Amino acid sequence: MKVPDTQENLMKCICGSCPSHNQCMKDKMQGLFCAREKSDCEIEKKGCICGQCPLFSEYGLENLYYCINGAEE
Template sequence: MTHKVPDTKQNALNCLCPVCPVYNECLKSKEELLFCSRGSTKCEFEKWGCKCVRCPVAMEYNLVGLFYCEKGAETK
């Protein structure tokens, strides 16, 4: 069972977005992270090396899938 991720400071600290290969200059400049909770971005990015499956937040909330930055927040 998957769970919606609370948009909290602690989850933001545990988020792997800043060390993900997908996390480019556009995402950095907007300080966008925790896509599994906050939803998608308007930044363009290359889909490669996604670390969602190894993210402590994704593991804690039993999230499935990849590229939350593209597909939007986990809502189940």
């Protein structure tokens, strides 16, 4: 299910604690990738913690690395 891009959901996003969330993404304050476009930063895969995010179960998400692959369909 597509995740709505809301302030409430942004508050729940835990991308900021993810090992793959690098300085470029922090500088641009990027997150909530499951609802938004993928990041324009260069990202090295160091793990994805989306599975631990409350939105993951709330919206029945199935993928990972939304910052690289883009939003859930």
